[in-house]
Amino acid sequence: MDNLTISKAADRFALLDHSPIGHFVLNRDFTVLFWNKCLEAWTGIRRGQIVGESISVRFPHLGEEKYVSRIKSTFGGGPPTIFSSQLHKQIIPAPLPGGKLRFQYTIVTALPEPANDCYHALFSIQDVTSLTEAIDNNRVVLQKALAEMEERRKVEAELVKYTEELKRLNRALKERSIRDGLTGLFNHRYFYYVLRRDFLLSIRNREDLACLLLDLDHFKEINDNHGHPFGDKVLKNVAARIGRIVRETDVVSRYGGEEFAILLPGTDLAGALVAAEKIRTRIGNRPFGHDSRDIRVTVSIGIATCKEHRPPKPEDLLAFADKALYAAKASGRNCVVAYAPEGGKSN
Amino acid sequence: MPADSRFHLDALREMVITGLGQAASSLNMMLDSTVELDVPSIAMLTREELLNGRNSFGNPHLSCVQVAFCGPFSGRALLTFPPLSAARLVAALVGDQTHPSDLNAVTTDTLSEIGNILLNCVIGTIGNILAEPFELSLPHYLEGKFEDLLQPDSRPATPTALLALTRFRTDDHQIEGNIILLVELGGFNALLSLLEYSHPPQG
Known part of the structure; x- marks a missing residue:
């Protein structure tokens, strides 16, 4: 551990254990320096089990180029990086009771390490499952309401059609009631x-x-x-x-x-x-x-x-x-x- | 337009295109579809000129991802879209065409990531070429009238703006947005002198 020992990291980031957001910190070699209590609860992986090993051991997708290329700029003090829930779904797959995985919105920021003049990457993972589900539910309700509106519109259009037909028939009936059937003259x-x-x-x-x-x-x-x-x-x-x-x-x-x-x-x-x-x-x-x-x-x-x-x-x-x-x-x-x-x- | 302004614009355009090229490769790595990004036009404007030309944005109400930057010069970078275009862009990138007009908290998060990639790449490239690093904030997603987006604070400094029309082309769609760099007073002079230093005009 060249930058920060694991025990020092536990002390330094202890505050993050009180956060309802999933946090972990990566060293520049992608080894895990810190893993907060929230992530322990989400994944069942204890901090002691994961610190010191590369993040891609348990989460191989984070070793893919599309993640590595964006994360590694953080170690040079680069700007924050966002991984949205729609494009990435889960950075750290965390099952809910019932097996569904939490939707996650992740921000990666550079944490300066003044002692060694370098940066660590702090991952902050927000659980947006309830938000996503609420939006989906809303969408279902909206679709239903729109479908009902469409149905009503159709029924109303039918009604207009029938009313027109009725008017036409009434006109025909009236015409017939004043006409002689044989000659077409008035009766x-x-x-x-x-x-x-x-x-x-x-x-x-x-x-x-x-x-x-x-x-x-x-x-x-x-x-x-x-x-x-x-x-x-x-x-x-x-x-x-x-x-x-x-x-x-x-x-x-x-x-x-x-x-x-x-x-x-x-x-x-x-x-x-x-x-x-x-x-x-x-x-x-x-x-x-x-x-x-x-x-x-x-x-x-x-x-x-x-x-x-x-x-x-x-x-x-x-x-x-x-x-x-x-x-x-x-x-x-x-x-x-x-x-x-x-x-x-x-x- | 004076020759040196044209030179500055060409140099800036090159930087924005280089930044967007990197952004596109970053996006393509993440997505199943292919995205091309280009810059059909670029202009340097005062804030007043920007406000006077706001009708050309096509919609008084805009979706916007905003990043503050700080370095040799400071300011804010904005990626703006008409809301419907923003929703279509997200739908095209996510590959979900079932709700292409839907803009909500989840889709705006996705827009934040797109803005994050684009604006980081553009500002990062300018920093790299000028050999002067910038610090960037987290992106913020905002919606509002163009003039309100330009003036969220009441600082008297009148920034000069760099406006770059940005075109996103996916397999089936072409969606246009704008990248706007609002530079604090005096910032553009710093930028222009840095440009001349790193890109001396020819002849």
């Missing part, structure tokens, strides 16, 4: 709603409102002679032809079996007669094809308007149009008739 129920709305609007806006009731002539015979599928085809085609004539603001509905009701907002009697006539001729003059035969279908149309006929209630406007339709049927069909309290005026 009877929706027509009443629009009739009431447009009637009130026409009063408020001091505008006219015309109502046309249209009935296919002899439709029962068409069905009987050519079959119901053809009858349905005629209904669809009539709906399409009306649709091409009226304005976007007009409301066309299938009022009954072969009966159609049309509301023309802002239209007076003269305008309504023109529109009705156009519809009548567009249907009556162009036959419907069936089994390479042309079938001619005619319509009768009754008209009533607010300004001309002054119905007190929306239902009265419809009733006047119905009366006019009845008159059109009575006067030989395939014609347009405007309501007249005394009987009606053919066009």
Whole structure:
């Protein structure tokens, strides 16, 4: 022992026996000069067993170049050296009950030995196991929380998707509830709603409102002679032809079996007669094809308007149009008739 | 830039590169992966210039390993990173890519060791080349705003700073940090005269 005898070292470093940190001191030849009580407790190796022997006898990894090269600068009074727990895990493997090894954070500092003008290397080993485990536990908890958040986010996204789907279905359902399945026109129920709305609007806006009731002539015979599928085809085609004539603001509905009701907002009697006539001729003059035969279908149309006929209630406007339709049927069909309290005026 | 400043910078750059070369071989011996270290740029700045240029550090909040040195001139050496880069560097060096954004007491200890190796090698090399040894403190890990990291004490001395951009290249990553040497007032003059003594300018 050229620098410091082992017994002198025990005296000199006795204070380190009271430290809760693992300490050992190496001589420049890597022999152990001092081994504190904490390390005795961690490793089960008594000071008397290890002092005087090279540290690499019991801990061969400390003889590897990666350690030797950094430790030996200490003997020349070099700067402190750190061995962190992540890059080195254990400088001095010290098992815990259960066999796991302590995580260690080690600092090596140069201790001057003035008597011999040289330096020893003091190793101070902090046990960072509980810190490492606490961080790992925290990380597990954090991961779990993040996973839960992600799960919640997914569920919420699903919910949004379902809500959208529900809205879409509701819209479809609503659409279906106001439409006629065969022709795609508005149904009877929706027509009443629009009739009431447009009637009130026409009063408020001091505008006219015309109502046309249209009935296919002899439709029962068409069905009987050519079959119901053809009858349905005629209904669809009539709906399409009306649709091409009226304005976007007009409301066309299938009022009954072969009966159609049309509301023309802002239209007076003269305008309504023109529109009705156009519809009548567009249907009556162009036959419907069936089994390479042309079938001619005619319509009768009754008209009533607010300004001309002054119905007190929306239902009265419809009733006047119905009366006019009845008159059109009575006067030989395939014609347009405007309501007249005394009987009606053919066009 | 005056010719002699360029000469000083070149000499300093050479020293920093030599120091980092040693640091890299030390790191590589410890790690499974390979680390290359280089210095794309180096500059001498006053503290004010350093503070004015702090935006170029990319992050107002920095992770920093700091070592105090004392010798022919004294000061502090800082290795700084944006915290996320610091965490990525540790993850790359430890070979654990599962938590590359995690900076905690254990990973900052690892950063302290990296700073310890790097800064010891850089200051040690400067000392060796100047044949004037330095005493170095234990590294301290700090996080904070750049200006706070520069001024942890209120000493009136205005140091001059040497700023070296340092690039760590591992197999899959490239991470940039800065080495900053803050030299106490008058220290740089001592350094420069030592440089001229040990590295006389050519021509």
